[in-house]
Protein backbone atom coordinates (compact mmCIF):
# COMPACT_ATOMS: atom_id res chain seq x y z
CA UNK A 191 0.00 0.00 0.00
CA UNK A 192 1.24 3.48 -0.90
CA UNK A 193 1.77 5.46 2.28
CA UNK A 194 2.98 8.84 1.02
CA UNK A 195 0.69 11.62 2.20
CA UNK A 196 0.41 15.03 0.59
CA UNK A 197 -0.99 17.45 3.15
CA UNK A 198 -2.69 20.52 1.65
CA UNK A 199 -3.42 23.65 3.66
CA UNK A 200 -5.15 26.20 1.47
CA UNK A 201 -6.13 29.63 2.76
CA UNK A 202 -7.74 32.67 1.21
CA UNK A 203 -4.34 33.97 0.03
CA UNK A 204 -1.92 31.03 0.19
CA UNK A 205 -1.42 27.38 -0.74
CA UNK A 206 0.82 25.37 1.57
CA UNK A 207 1.78 21.77 1.24
CA UNK A 208 3.81 19.20 3.19
CA UNK A 209 4.79 15.81 1.87
CA UNK A 210 5.26 12.84 4.21
CA UNK A 211 6.91 9.52 3.40
CA UNK A 212 6.67 6.86 6.13
CA UNK A 213 5.60 9.54 8.60
CA UNK A 214 8.69 11.68 7.85
CA UNK A 215 8.49 15.13 6.28
CA UNK A 216 10.34 15.04 2.95
CA UNK A 217 9.12 18.25 1.30
CA UNK A 218 7.16 21.39 1.99
CA UNK A 219 6.51 24.81 0.50
CA UNK A 220 4.25 27.80 0.79
CA UNK A 221 2.88 29.73 -2.18
CA UNK A 222 1.85 33.24 -1.13
CA UNK A 223 -0.43 35.74 -2.91
CA UNK A 224 -2.68 33.06 -4.36
CA UNK A 225 -6.11 34.62 -4.50
CA UNK A 226 -8.19 33.15 -7.31
CA UNK A 227 -9.34 29.65 -8.25
CA UNK A 228 -7.11 29.78 -11.32
CA UNK A 229 -4.07 30.79 -9.26
CA UNK A 230 -4.79 28.01 -6.77
CA UNK A 231 -4.99 25.42 -9.56
CA UNK A 232 -1.71 26.55 -11.00
CA UNK A 233 -0.04 26.26 -7.55
CA UNK A 234 -1.46 22.75 -7.21
CA UNK A 235 -0.09 21.82 -10.65
CA UNK A 236 3.36 22.98 -9.54
CA UNK A 237 3.08 20.91 -6.38
CA UNK A 238 2.03 17.82 -8.31
CA UNK A 239 5.06 18.14 -10.57
CA UNK A 240 7.32 18.19 -7.52
CA UNK A 241 5.89 15.26 -5.60
CA UNK A 242 5.33 12.41 -8.08
CA UNK A 243 1.61 11.64 -8.02
CA UNK A 244 2.14 7.92 -8.65
CA UNK A 245 3.44 7.37 -5.10
CA UNK A 246 0.77 9.38 -3.28
CA UNK A 247 -1.30 7.16 -0.99
CA UNK A 248 -3.64 10.00 -0.18
CA UNK A 249 -4.08 13.74 -0.22
CA UNK A 250 -5.05 15.09 3.20
CA UNK A 251 -6.77 18.46 3.37
CA UNK A 252 -6.89 20.75 6.34
CA UNK A 253 -10.45 22.03 6.40
CA UNK A 254 -10.98 24.78 8.94
CA UNK A 255 -14.73 24.40 9.41
CA UNK A 256 -16.37 21.00 9.42
CA UNK A 257 -19.68 22.01 11.01
CA UNK A 258 -21.14 19.02 12.86
CA UNK A 259 -18.58 16.54 11.48
CA UNK A 260 -16.54 14.76 14.12
CA UNK A 261 -13.30 13.08 13.08
CA UNK A 262 -11.50 12.98 9.74
CA UNK A 263 -13.48 11.80 6.68
CA UNK A 264 -12.71 10.20 3.37
CA UNK A 265 -13.68 12.59 0.57
CA UNK A 266 -16.54 11.47 -1.64
CA UNK A 267 -19.39 13.27 -3.40
CA UNK A 268 -21.60 13.22 -0.29
CA UNK A 269 -18.88 14.73 1.89
CA UNK A 270 -18.19 17.40 -0.70
CA UNK A 271 -21.88 18.31 -0.65
CA UNK A 272 -21.89 18.72 3.13
CA UNK A 273 -18.65 20.73 2.98
CA UNK A 274 -20.26 23.09 0.52
CA UNK A 275 -23.13 23.61 2.95
CA UNK A 276 -20.81 24.18 5.90
CA UNK A 277 -18.66 26.60 3.88
CA UNK A 278 -21.42 29.18 4.27
CA UNK A 279 -20.24 29.44 7.89
CA UNK A 280 -16.61 30.03 6.94
CA UNK A 281 -16.40 31.01 3.26
CA UNK A 282 -12.96 32.60 3.49
CA UNK A 283 -11.47 29.47 4.96
CA UNK A 284 -13.34 26.56 3.44
CA UNK A 285 -14.08 27.52 -0.17
CA UNK A 286 -10.44 27.66 -1.36
CA UNK A 287 -9.80 24.20 0.14
CA UNK A 288 -12.97 22.80 -1.47
CA UNK A 289 -11.78 24.05 -4.86
CA UNK A 290 -8.51 22.20 -4.39
CA UNK A 291 -10.36 19.04 -3.28
CA UNK A 292 -12.39 19.22 -6.50
CA UNK A 293 -9.21 19.60 -8.51
CA UNK A 294 -7.68 16.48 -6.94
CA UNK A 295 -10.92 14.55 -7.55
CA UNK A 296 -10.15 14.71 -11.25
CA UNK A 297 -6.84 12.94 -10.56
CA UNK A 298 -8.66 10.08 -8.79
CA UNK A 299 -6.32 9.97 -5.79
CA UNK A 300 -7.88 9.07 -2.43
CA UNK A 301 -8.50 12.15 -0.34
CA UNK A 302 -9.20 12.75 3.33
CA UNK A 303 -10.54 15.92 4.95
CA UNK A 304 -9.27 16.72 8.45
CA UNK A 305 -11.14 19.41 10.36
CA UNK A 306 -10.08 22.05 12.88
CA UNK A 307 -13.53 21.88 14.43
CA UNK A 308 -13.87 18.08 14.74
CA UNK A 309 -12.06 17.60 18.07
CA UNK A 310 -14.48 19.99 19.77
CA UNK A 311 -17.61 18.11 18.74
CA UNK A 312 -17.48 16.36 22.14
CA UNK A 313 -18.27 19.60 23.99
CA UNK A 314 -21.46 19.38 26.04
CA UNK A 315 -24.43 21.42 24.90
CA UNK A 316 -23.97 23.89 27.77
CA UNK A 317 -20.56 24.80 26.29
CA UNK A 318 -21.69 24.76 22.66
CA UNK A 319 -24.79 26.92 22.97
CA UNK A 320 -24.75 30.72 23.25
CA UNK A 321 -27.23 32.60 25.41
CA UNK A 322 -29.31 33.43 22.34
CA UNK A 323 -32.86 32.23 21.55
CA UNK A 324 -32.45 28.50 21.06
CA UNK A 325 -33.80 28.58 17.50
CA UNK A 326 -30.47 30.12 16.46
CA UNK A 327 -28.58 27.19 17.93
CA UNK A 328 -30.72 24.95 15.76
CA UNK A 329 -29.70 27.06 12.76
CA UNK A 330 -26.02 26.36 13.49
CA UNK A 331 -25.16 29.50 15.46
CA UNK A 332 -23.11 27.85 18.20
CA UNK A 333 -19.59 27.38 19.46
CA UNK A 334 -17.62 25.16 17.09
CA UNK A 335 -14.08 25.86 18.29
CA UNK A 336 -10.93 25.75 16.16
CA UNK A 337 -7.26 24.66 16.30
CA UNK A 338 -8.69 21.22 17.17
CA UNK A 339 -5.98 19.39 15.20
CA UNK A 340 -3.35 21.04 17.40
CA UNK A 341 -5.21 20.74 20.73
CA UNK A 342 -5.77 17.04 20.05
CA UNK A 343 -2.17 16.43 18.96
CA UNK A 344 -0.54 18.04 22.00
CA UNK A 345 -2.94 16.42 24.48
CA UNK A 346 -2.55 12.87 23.19
CA UNK A 347 -1.96 10.43 26.01
CA UNK A 348 -2.55 13.01 28.78
CA UNK A 349 -5.05 11.73 31.31
CA UNK A 350 -7.33 13.69 33.62
CA UNK A 351 -8.07 17.40 33.42
CA UNK A 352 -5.92 19.15 30.85
CA UNK A 353 -5.87 22.75 29.61
CA UNK A 354 -4.07 23.28 26.31
CA UNK A 355 -2.99 26.77 25.22
CA UNK A 356 -2.34 27.11 21.48
CA UNK A 357 -0.65 30.51 21.25
CA UNK A 358 0.36 31.44 17.71
CA UNK A 359 -0.96 34.19 15.48
CA UNK A 360 -4.36 32.85 16.38
CA UNK A 361 -4.70 31.79 20.02
CA UNK A 362 -7.11 29.43 21.70
CA UNK A 363 -7.38 27.64 25.02
CA UNK A 364 -9.14 24.27 25.38
CA UNK A 365 -10.42 22.33 28.37
CA UNK A 366 -9.91 18.58 27.86
CA UNK A 367 -11.14 15.85 30.17
CA UNK A 368 -9.73 12.38 29.58
CA UNK A 369 -8.84 13.17 25.99
CA UNK A 370 -12.14 14.82 25.04
CA UNK A 371 -12.61 18.54 24.44
CA UNK A 372 -15.18 19.88 26.90
CA UNK A 373 -14.86 23.59 26.14
CA UNK A 374 -12.75 25.91 24.03
CA UNK A 375 -12.26 29.65 23.75
CA UNK A 376 -12.84 30.15 20.02
CA UNK A 377 -16.48 29.98 19.10
CA UNK A 378 -18.71 30.37 16.07
CA UNK A 379 -15.61 31.77 14.35
CA UNK A 380 -11.90 31.97 15.27
CA UNK A 381 -12.46 35.55 16.42
CA UNK A 382 -13.80 34.74 19.88
CA UNK A 383 -11.78 34.17 23.01
CA UNK A 384 -8.44 35.58 24.12
CA UNK A 385 -6.66 38.66 22.73
CA UNK A 386 -4.63 37.60 19.65
CA UNK A 387 -1.97 39.15 17.44
CA UNK A 388 -4.42 41.08 15.25
CA UNK A 389 -7.81 39.68 16.39
CA UNK A 390 -9.74 41.30 19.20
CA UNK A 391 -10.97 38.16 20.93
CA UNK A 392 -14.23 38.41 22.92
CA UNK A 393 -16.02 41.75 23.15
CA UNK A 394 -19.35 43.04 24.34
CA UNK A 395 -21.40 42.41 21.17
CA UNK A 396 -23.17 45.76 21.65
CA UNK A 397 -19.90 47.48 20.71
CA UNK A 398 -20.39 46.51 17.08
CA UNK A 399 -23.69 48.28 16.35
CA UNK A 400 -22.45 51.19 18.48
CA UNK A 401 -19.32 51.59 16.35
CA UNK A 402 -21.30 51.20 13.16
CA UNK A 403 -23.65 53.96 14.20
CA UNK A 404 -21.37 56.44 15.95
CA UNK A 405 -18.18 55.90 13.98
CA UNK A 406 -20.08 55.39 10.72
CA UNK A 407 -18.25 52.17 9.97
CA UNK A 408 -19.57 49.60 7.50
CA UNK A 409 -20.01 45.91 8.30
CA UNK A 410 -17.05 45.00 6.06
CA UNK A 411 -14.84 47.55 7.79
CA UNK A 412 -15.90 46.29 11.25
CA UNK A 413 -14.92 42.78 10.28
CA UNK A 414 -11.57 44.08 9.01
CA UNK A 415 -10.95 45.97 12.26
CA UNK A 416 -11.84 43.00 14.45
CA UNK A 417 -9.79 40.47 12.48
CA UNK A 418 -6.81 42.44 11.21
CA UNK A 419 -6.40 45.68 13.11
CA UNK A 420 -7.12 44.70 16.71
CA UNK A 421 -5.44 42.56 19.38
CA UNK A 422 -1.77 43.19 20.14
CA UNK A 423 -1.41 45.31 16.99
CA UNK A 424 -4.49 47.40 17.64
CA UNK A 425 -3.83 48.14 21.30
CA UNK A 426 -0.09 48.84 20.88
CA UNK A 427 -0.46 50.69 17.60
CA UNK A 428 3.01 49.42 16.74
CA UNK A 429 3.39 45.64 16.36
CA UNK A 430 1.51 42.34 16.40
CA UNK A 431 4.63 40.54 17.63
CA UNK A 432 4.92 40.01 21.39
CA UNK A 433 8.72 40.07 21.15
CA UNK A 434 8.64 43.68 19.91
CA UNK A 435 6.08 44.64 22.54
CA UNK A 436 7.96 43.07 25.44
CA UNK A 437 11.23 44.76 24.51
CA UNK A 438 9.55 48.15 24.04
CA UNK A 439 9.43 50.92 26.63
CA UNK A 440 6.26 52.30 25.11
CA UNK A 441 3.33 52.28 27.51
CA UNK A 442 0.78 50.99 24.99
CA UNK A 443 3.11 48.23 23.86
CA UNK A 444 3.36 47.09 27.48
CA UNK A 445 -0.39 47.38 27.95
CA UNK A 446 -1.02 45.19 24.89
CA UNK A 447 1.32 42.50 26.22
CA UNK A 448 -0.24 42.63 29.71
CA UNK A 449 -3.74 42.34 28.20
CA UNK A 450 -2.60 39.26 26.28
CA UNK A 451 -1.26 37.51 29.41
CA UNK A 452 -4.30 38.53 31.42
CA UNK A 453 -6.84 37.29 28.87
CA UNK A 454 -5.15 33.89 28.63
CA UNK A 455 -4.86 33.60 32.41
CA UNK A 456 -8.59 34.37 32.75
CA UNK A 457 -9.41 31.66 30.20
CA UNK A 458 -7.24 29.07 31.96
CA UNK A 459 -8.86 30.06 35.28
CA UNK A 460 -12.32 29.66 33.75
CA UNK A 461 -11.51 26.15 32.56
CA UNK A 462 -9.96 25.14 35.87
CA UNK A 463 -13.32 26.13 37.36
CA UNK A 464 -15.31 24.41 34.58
CA UNK A 465 -13.50 21.10 35.21
CA UNK A 466 -13.32 21.57 38.99
CA UNK A 467 -9.52 21.50 38.82
CA UNK A 468 -6.66 21.00 36.42
CA UNK A 469 -3.93 18.34 36.35
CA UNK A 470 -1.89 19.55 33.39
CA UNK A 471 -1.46 22.82 31.50
CA UNK A 472 0.13 22.56 28.04
CA UNK A 473 1.69 25.39 26.02
CA UNK A 474 2.13 25.09 22.27
CA UNK A 475 2.46 26.94 18.91
CA UNK A 476 4.76 29.84 17.92
CA UNK A 477 4.49 31.82 21.15
CA UNK A 478 3.54 29.04 23.56
CA UNK A 479 6.36 26.67 22.71
CA UNK A 480 9.13 29.27 22.24
CA UNK A 481 8.71 32.04 24.78
CA UNK A 482 9.52 31.29 28.45
CA UNK A 483 8.79 34.85 29.55
CA UNK A 484 5.24 34.72 28.18
CA UNK A 485 4.60 31.37 29.90
CA UNK A 486 5.92 32.75 33.19
CA UNK A 487 3.75 35.88 32.97
CA UNK A 488 0.66 33.71 32.41
CA UNK A 489 1.54 31.11 35.03
CA UNK A 490 2.25 33.78 37.67
CA UNK A 491 -1.54 34.13 37.95
CA UNK A 492 -1.84 30.56 39.25
CA UNK A 493 0.01 30.59 42.54
CA UNK A 494 -3.37 29.95 44.18
CA UNK A 495 -3.68 26.66 42.29
CA UNK A 496 -0.24 25.57 43.50
CA UNK A 497 1.44 25.99 40.11
CA UNK A 498 5.19 26.09 40.59
CA UNK A 499 7.62 26.61 37.73
CA UNK A 500 11.19 25.38 37.48
CA UNK A 501 12.76 28.51 35.98
CA UNK A 502 15.71 26.72 34.38
CA UNK A 503 13.44 24.17 32.70
CA UNK A 504 11.10 26.92 31.56
CA UNK A 505 13.98 28.93 30.07
CA UNK A 506 15.20 25.80 28.29
CA UNK A 507 11.74 25.13 26.75
CA UNK A 508 11.87 21.65 28.34
CA UNK A 509 8.93 19.27 27.98
CA UNK A 510 7.98 19.53 31.65
CA UNK A 511 8.58 23.00 33.09
CA UNK A 512 6.82 22.67 36.46
CA UNK A 513 8.88 21.86 39.54
CA UNK A 514 8.53 18.50 41.29
CA UNK A 515 6.35 19.95 44.06
CA UNK A 516 3.94 21.74 41.72
CA UNK A 517 0.30 20.68 42.15
CA UNK A 518 -0.27 21.17 38.43
CA UNK A 519 2.03 19.71 35.79
CA UNK A 520 2.99 22.30 33.17
CA UNK A 521 4.26 21.12 29.81
CA UNK A 522 5.65 22.61 26.60
CA UNK A 523 4.72 20.39 23.66
CA UNK A 524 5.57 21.57 20.14
CA UNK A 525 2.61 21.20 17.84
CA UNK A 526 2.92 19.71 14.37
CA UNK A 527 -0.40 20.21 12.66
CA UNK A 528 0.76 18.90 9.28
CA UNK A 529 2.05 15.65 10.78
CA UNK A 530 -1.14 15.32 12.83
CA UNK A 531 -3.20 15.72 9.64
CA UNK A 532 -1.07 13.15 7.79
CA UNK A 533 -1.44 10.63 10.64
CA UNK A 534 -5.21 11.12 10.88
CA UNK A 535 -5.53 10.70 7.10
CA UNK A 536 -3.47 7.49 7.08
CA UNK A 537 -5.66 6.06 9.82
CA UNK A 538 -8.74 6.70 7.67
CA UNK A 539 -7.20 5.28 4.50
CA UNK A 540 -5.92 2.16 6.23
CA UNK A 541 -9.17 1.52 8.11
CA UNK A 542 -10.98 -0.99 5.94
Ligand code: ADP
Nearest residue numbers: 357358359360387431432433475476477480481
Ligand atom coordinates in the same frame (compact mmCIF):
# COMPACT_ATOMS: atom_id res chain seq x y z
P1 ADP B 1 -0.03 30.32 13.21
O1 ADP B 1 -1.03 30.70 14.23
O2 ADP B 1 0.02 31.30 12.06
O3 ADP B 1 -0.04 28.87 12.82
P2 ADP B 1 2.50 29.84 14.63
O4 ADP B 1 2.05 28.85 15.62
O5 ADP B 1 3.53 29.43 13.64
O6 ADP B 1 1.33 30.60 13.90
O7 ADP B 1 3.06 31.09 15.42
C1 ADP B 1 3.43 32.25 14.78
C2 ADP B 1 3.46 33.38 15.78
O8 ADP B 1 4.37 33.07 16.83
C3 ADP B 1 3.91 34.68 15.18
O9 ADP B 1 3.00 35.69 15.59
C4 ADP B 1 5.27 34.94 15.81
O10 ADP B 1 5.49 36.30 16.01
C5 ADP B 1 5.15 34.21 17.14
N1 ADP B 1 6.41 33.76 17.71
C6 ADP B 1 7.28 32.85 17.24
N2 ADP B 1 8.32 32.69 18.09
C7 ADP B 1 8.08 33.53 19.13
C8 ADP B 1 8.79 33.85 20.34
N3 ADP B 1 9.94 33.28 20.67
N4 ADP B 1 8.24 34.79 21.15
C9 ADP B 1 7.06 35.38 20.87
N5 ADP B 1 6.37 35.12 19.74
C10 ADP B 1 6.87 34.22 18.90
